[in-house]
Amino acid sequence: MIGSLLYLTASRPNIMFSVFLCARFQADPKESHLTAVKRIFRYLLGTQGLGIWYPRHSTSFKIVGFSDSDFAGCKVDRKSTSGTCQFIG
Template sequence: MSSSSKLDKDDGGQSVDITAYRGLIGSLLYLIASRPDIQFAVGVFGRFQTNAKLSHFTVVKRILKYLKGTQNVGLWFLKDSRFNLTSYSDADYVGCKIDRKSTSETCQFLGDRPIFWFS
């Protein structure tokens, strides 16, 4: 996803078919299990499912074009690889002395490979 792209509600934009937009987002959400490189962009544009505009639909189609050009990229799991799921997490509730915000982190491994992280 380009860092120069503007992300907004685009209230004045042309509306698109919500069913088609939601279908594309749903398919991409299913795909992020093996393609974590699109996870952020799909999450961002999933926020606009209730009132999708043509500008959002255009970017989602750009994600599909990216996927078409990078079909050999992704997570590959061998048949004989270990599938032990290990998860680590940490939380600091109301740990910041200034604004009393909490922080939490988690990291999950499938076998020896990290598959999900969040902070």
């Protein structure tokens, strides 16, 4: 079950945190982990029709994206950070 959810995270990033949290317990799963996985599947079934639809022939529609990154910018542990932001409108 977790494998199929991991596959879905490519197109549904909103479930990524929950799926990866459940994947950590694959070696020794409990009943509560199965309940969490079932809850993720119920969420996916309930949100099948939701999404962002882009107009095909619109002159006022514009997508603008920005990104920034910092290589080893943290002075303590030398970790890199990055971020993106997209505006649709």
